[in-house]
Amino acid sequence: MQILIYNKHHIDVNLESRDGMLGGPPAYDFSGEHVQHTTCNGSSGLGLYSRPFIESFEETPMLVAVLTYMGYGILTIFGYLRDFLRDWKIERCHVAREREEQRDFVPLYQDFENFYTRNLYMRIRDSWNRPICSVPGAKVDLVERVSPDYNWTFDYTGKVVEGVINMGSYNYLGFAENTGYCADASAEVTMKYGVGVASTRQEMGNLDRHEEMEELVAKFLGVESAMAFGMGFATNSMNIPALTGKGCLILSDELNHASLVLGARLSGSTIRVFKHNNMQSLEKMLRDAIVHGQPRTHRPWKKILILVEGIYSMEGSIVRLPEVIALKKRYRAYLYLDEAHSIGALGPGGRGVVDYFGLDPRDVDVMMGTFTKSFGAAGGYIGGRKELLEYLRSHSHSAVYAASMSPPVVEQIIASMKCIMGEDGTTLGRDRVQQLAENTLYFRRRLTEMGFIIYGNNDSPVVPMMLYMPAKIGAFGREMLKRNIGVVVVGFPATPIIESRARFCISAAHTKDMLDTVTIPPCLAQNGYLFHTKDIKSVHLWPVPPLSSLNSP
Known part of the structure; x- marks a missing residue:
């Protein structure tokens, strides 16, 4: 090696x-x-x-970092100036204020959060929460809106922006659709079962379709048993507290999703954070945990749980799972793998990062994922040993107290998963997995050849493109929308303050013409020069292999 x-x-x-x-x-x-x-x-x-494992992360150039900090500094100065004008009623104040009789109450916001929302976020608020009025497929229709007061409120014009190329939805396999096999199956189940169950699984809300879905998920993952939950976020935040508690240690990647972070905090366990995808950092923490034990008492930890994700949604990186499993076995820890973005999107069979690396699913103690992305549905799942799932059925807050999943949503999961597995009698699912891999490689190749700085793994359908400066966040999103391209832009606090970015999510539903429309003038190329997001360095970040290498072992 x-x-x-x-x-x-x-x-x-x-x-x-x-x-x-x-x-x-x-x-x-x-x-x-x-x-x-x-x-x-x-x-x-x-x-x-x-197989080759290729990732790229270029550190922010010094000049760009300095200019970015200067940009935030200028915005901060003008923010304080505007607050002064608002206090003297020279400028209209749109923000909610505390009543005089409540001055001694605990403030609703921290000072910095309130200041950031008023003076920085509001400048680019129009780049988020754009309402759509169609299926979020390869193209989407947006409801047009305008703001008369600098993004504090929005008015709808009554017009619809049609045919916007959707580069923002997690529709990796293109199952977010209202026609076809999955949609027809969901419509048929709706007529039989209705939309809601109005009960929990442990009372009167356990349908035969729920049982069939969980058996299918377990078969798809290659594990003994599986359990589904109505919300992906709650799958993490409500189940981790059932797995660990006081006297346990959680080792969490520094870029883990908020649901993993919340679940770890709610558990009451000791939490230590290791550097992103850095196996040396993880191994050092495992060693220290075993050598030193719990604080003060130095007793051995009851349990050590490693939390990682398959694909990290802000970085586009893939977990170094073979090394994590090797460490987990060596130090006898437990592994919790969140495959929210990788299930369906990676591996020759679409079975996620475990399939991608050709590993044994039994080496992962807790396999978690969501149905909201590759399957075009809603909810999440946990797979693993039968004993683990029986325990969660009686101890998980999400299992005991949450209402059952909607029948048409369950049927969407069953139909799309059977399609991926080829049990529908067609090769449609396999073709979509292959098409996603080809689209991902093609799009990343195009951006690299054009000189843009992109992050992540060569095979990741999440493609972050660096913008760096705060003023570019809103401007880039608006200019792309003018060209009928919908893209997600991300900045602080979701990213480090000097690493603002645009995030493209590739789908099997995207055609080559759509991807070319995004990457050729006058769209992305023109915006790259306009906002100086390209040619910061005249070096390609990593060699791009030919398309023929997609199927190589």
């Missing part, structure tokens, strides 16, 4: 290599870019990876 990591500002050399599993990679100075390229000979039995 050969692992090469290039990172100008992070030199971490681990010379230990045990059993050929965790040999630490050397680090080299390589023009300021961070490239991870992992290759190995899978037949040797010593390598953890059976």
